[in-house]
Amino acid sequence: MAILKDLAQVLRVHEQGNTSLVVVMLGRRLGQFRVHVKGGRRWPKKGFAGGFDLLTRGEILVYPRHGENLWVFKEWDERARPDLGRSTAMLRAASFLCELTEALTRPTAGSLRDEFPSARNDVERHDAAALYELLATTADALAAGPPPGPLLLLFTLRALQCEGLLPQLDVCATCRAGLLHAWEQAARPRRAAAGQSPAPQAVWLAGTGLRCQNCVAAAKARGQFNERGTWLAPEACRVLLHLRTSGRPVRMSSMAARQLGQALVILVHGALEHDLHTLRGAAQMVQEM
Numbered sequence: 001m002a003i004l005k006d007l008a009q010v011l012r013v014h015e016q017g018n019t020s021l022v023v024v025m026l027g028r029r030l031g032q033f034r035v036h037v038k039g040g041r042r043w044p045k046k047g048f049a050g051g052f053d054l055l056t057r058g059e060i061l062v063y064p065r066h067g068e069n070l071w072v073f074k075e076w077d078e079r080a081r082p083d084l085g086r087s088t089a090m091l092r093a094a095s096f097l098c099e100l101t102e103a104l105t106r107p108t109a110g111s112l113r114d115e116f117p118s119a120r121n122d123v124e125r126h127d128a129a130a131l132y133e134l135l136a137t138t139a140d141a142l143a144a145g146p147p148p149g150p151l152l153l154l155f156t157l158r159a160l161q162c163e164g165l166l167p168q169l170d171v172c173a174t175c176r177a178g179l180l181h182a183w184e185q186a187a188r189p190r191r192a193a194a195g196q197s198p199a200p201q202a203v204w205l206a207g208t209g210l211r212c213q214n215c216v217a218a219a220k221a222r223g224q225f226n227e228r229g230t231w232l233a234p235e236a237c238r239v240l241l242h243l244r245t246s247g248r249p250v251r252m253s254s255m256a257a258r259q260l261g262q263a264l265v266i267l268v269h270g271a272l273e274h275d276l277h278t279l280r281g282a283a284q285m286v287q288e289m
Helices: 088-108 119-143 148-162 182-186 188-194 213-221 234-245 254-272 279-287
Strands: 004-016 020-027 031-037 057-063 070-080 203-206 209-211 229-232
Touching: 004 031, 004 088, 004 119, 020 088, 020 119, 031 057, 031 088, 088 119, 088 148, 088 254, 088 279, 119 148, 148 234, 148 254, 148 279, 203 213, 203 254, 209 213, 229 234, 229 254, 234 254, 254 279
Parallel strands: 031 070
Antiparallel strands: 004 020, 004 057, 020 031, 057 070, 203 209, 203 229
């Protein structure tokens, strides 16, 4: 039986029997895999440092068993343990990061071979590495103690983008017209003549992307407007695009924060086609930022 070595992060821990664990991990090279750790529940009693906690990182040796979900644990060398147990908010945020990552990488679980000879597997390895680094960076930033809301929204946007599941956020998904600054450009002559600013135009966010008011009105007139979504004011749209492109925090109104919390739910549900157990809690933390 061949042996694999990779850097990995803990996404979930299941107890099995009286002494063992089943650990769901994200490998930097291997993607998601599940490993059976015989006697893992006895580690702290035997003096091993901490056992497996959420988002703990290290180097693991495993024996893969193709065609089966559980791989066989060999060795674990812990490298980093973000301090995420200091508050309930930190634990809730960490749980969301792990559950979203597990859901995004679940199709690859246990399906990779010992080696990666093909170009397609090289792409899979690259994508796994990008998501691995994003998760590690976010976990370390969360442990530093800032409000978790902006980190959760930024992680969600970047993670969906890594997996090719983030819709385009600067054009209408139906007519392909630019959205975020279209109202400013269209109103320039009137604004110059009247000396006043135009009323902002909201857009509709669904799992498939943004839609302008004209396309929404046309869909309603045809009786074809039944998708799950939420209205976003221009401020919320600009913050969403700013976070996706720069990742830097930005001031916003309480209304924009509430809309971005709803946007988090819509984007995750649109990508996964189901809600996560931790999604509502994460949306609440985004609304409080």
